[in-house]
């Protein structure tokens with residue numbers, strides 16, 4: 001059986017980002033969304049990063065998710081070369097705990113937007129859930145899966161109990 005063409009491309013600046021970005025791929029998998037994950041860097045592999053972004057729409061992709069740490073230019077550079085929505089996930093960094101990544105991603109110049117999420121795993125998961133929401137706009141099955149996920153989440157939280165003091 002041939003693999004479905006990816007609808008979502010997860011691109012990260014280094015394989016050292018994968019332990020965090022795994023949560024993004026796992027969430028997309030949970031919703032049955034065809035996706036691919038790649039290491040590409042605006043700094044270390046600029047030509048390949050630009051080619052990836054400029055060919056993504058032609059390959060049938062709907063959303064790109066860019067993750068990077070430190071001087072986190074990757075998502076912005078992808079956005080410069082595609083009209084697809086680009087979601088940005090700031091990676092926790094060694095010296096500044098990801099604040100550098102967050103600021104590098106969120107302060108895009110007017111005209112080339114990226115949607116920036118929280119630093120780390122929560123951001124990785126939420127970027128995937130946001131991609132699910134976008135796909136659900138034109139996919140009734142996906143919308144049902146998203147509703148079911150929200151219901152399960154609500155039930156889990158409401159079932160929580162705290163220890164007596």
Ligand SMILES: Nc1c(C(=O)O)ncn1[C@@H]1O[C@H](COP(=O)(O)O)[C@@H](O)[C@H]1O
Pocket residue numbers: 012013014015016017040041042043044067068069070071072073074075091
């Ligand atoms: N910020 C970027 C870009 C980019 O923005 O294109 N490429 C790599 N990096 C980041 O450098 C950090 C350290 O990378 P290494 O662990 O490979 O030294 C990673 O978090 C990566 O995303």
